Amino acid sequence: MPIGTILGLVNKENIVKAKIHVTLKNGVLDPQGKAVGHALGSLGFDGVQEVRQGKYIELDLEETDFDKARNNVDSMCRQLLANTVIENYDIEIEV
Amino acid sequence: MKAAVIIFPGSNRERDMVMALKSSLGKPPIEVWHGDIELPKVDLIVLPGGFSYGDYLRSGAMAAHSPIISEVKQQAKRGVHVLGVCNGFQILTETGLLPGALMRNANLKFICKDVHLKLERDDTIFAEGYSINDVIRVPVAHHDGNYFADDETLKMLEDDGRVGFRYCGPDGKIDETNNLNGSRNNIAGIYNKRGTILGMMPHPENAVEKMLGGTGGKPMFDGIFTGLERLLA
Numbered sequence: 001m002p003i004g005t006i007l008g009l010v011n012k013e014n015i016v017k018a019k020i021h022v023t024l025k026n027g028v029l030d031p032q033g034k035a036v037g038h039a040l041g042s043l044g045f046d047g048v049q050e051v052r053q054g055k056y057i058e059l060d061l062e063e064t065d066f067d068k069a070r071n072n073v074d075s076m077c078r079q080l081l082a083n084t085v086i087e088n089y090d091i092e093i094e095v
Numbered sequence: 096m097k098a099a100v101i102i103f104p105g106s107n108r109e110r111d112m113v114m115a116l117k118s119s120l121g122k123p124p125i126e127v128w129h130g131d132i133e134l135p136k137v138d139l140i141v142l143p144g145g146f147s148y149g150d151y152l153r154s155g156a157m158a159a160h161s162p163i164i165s166e167v168k169q170q171a172k173r174g175v176h177v178l179g180v181c182n183g184f185q186i187l188t189e190t191g192l193l194p195g196a197l198m199r200n201a202n203l204k205f206i207c208k209d210v211h212l213k214l215e216r217d218d219t220i221f222a223e224g225y226s227i228n229d230v231i232r233v234p235v236a237h238h239d240g241n242y243f244a245d246d247e248t249l250k251m252l253e254d255d256g257r258v259g260f261r262y263c264g265p266d267g268k269i270d271e272t273n274n275l276n277g278s279r280n281n282i283a284g285i286y287n288k289r290g291t292i293l294g295m296m297p298h299p300e301n302a303v304e305k306m307l308g309g310t311g312g313k314p315m316f317d318g319i320f321t322g323l324e325r326l327l328a
């Protein structure tokens with residue numbers, strides 16, 4: 001085990017940030033989004049058309065290779081972070 | 096015959112399920128903690144209702160990756176019968192043992208009341224205490240019971256006769272008025288292809304005693320007993 005890990009130190013240079021948007025697929029009804037749309041209308045915000053609600057997940061990953069990081073996060077999305085029966089996801093990797 | 100009830104952190108109907116099983120099976124099921132990695136050989140596995148892991152991320156999403164679930168999956172694939180009620184149904188869809196997903200109720204409300212269900216089939220151990228087209232009354236208590244499957248999956252479920260129960264009126268009428276949570280085709284419960292896995296949102300275990308409001312769920316547990324006894328004979 002590297003000494004940095006034992007000491008609980010994190011080398012920021014080895015970390016990338018993954019930003020994940022999870023959204024409902026087209027054709028999947030979004031009653032929560034609809035309710036938010038209604039509420040916006042009753043607050044006087046005119047012209048709001050369809051509202052779709054989703055999730056935003058941010059995670060730090062010990063990895064330097066962007067492609068590897070993306071593949072890794074893609075697996076995470078398929079296995080847990082998104083339910084691909086009803087949701088799409090979109091991944092951004094940055095330093 | 097042996098049954099097991101799997102308990103997750105946040106399960107809250109496991110005792111009701113244990114009592115219902117005990118009453119029909121004649122002996123209590125074993126209770127298995129989600130963190131266990133071994134599941135004794137059983138003939139029926141039940142995933143009870145509740146709010147496993149506080150419904151974090153999505154209802155059933157975290158429980159679907161609990162250590163015990165790989166054992167449940169293996170036994171299910173070998174043909175062991177599995178019943179998932181409410182949160183248990185959500186967990187079954189999240190594990191992929193059943194298709195589709197349970198989404199937020201269309202009216203966004205937590206719905207807790209007695210409902211009527213129509214029996215769509217009676218050729219499984221879960222339904223052998225009933226007859227096809229029976230209308231039964233059992234309670235629901237859920238926020239995320241709105242069954243969704245894409246058109247292709249829905250067609251497959253309907254064509255293969257895999258719908259077990261639909262929400263209906265007291266007269267058995269299946270329409271939008273009696274679709275309490277927005278489920279596609281009023282679906283309240285579905286089977287896997289072999290009819291060995293049932294997932295349903297309503298709670299049959301909460302309708303097994305007159306004193307507690309009704310007995311609409313009692314034939315399910317009695318049927319499970321006679322059905323399993325016959326299979327094991």
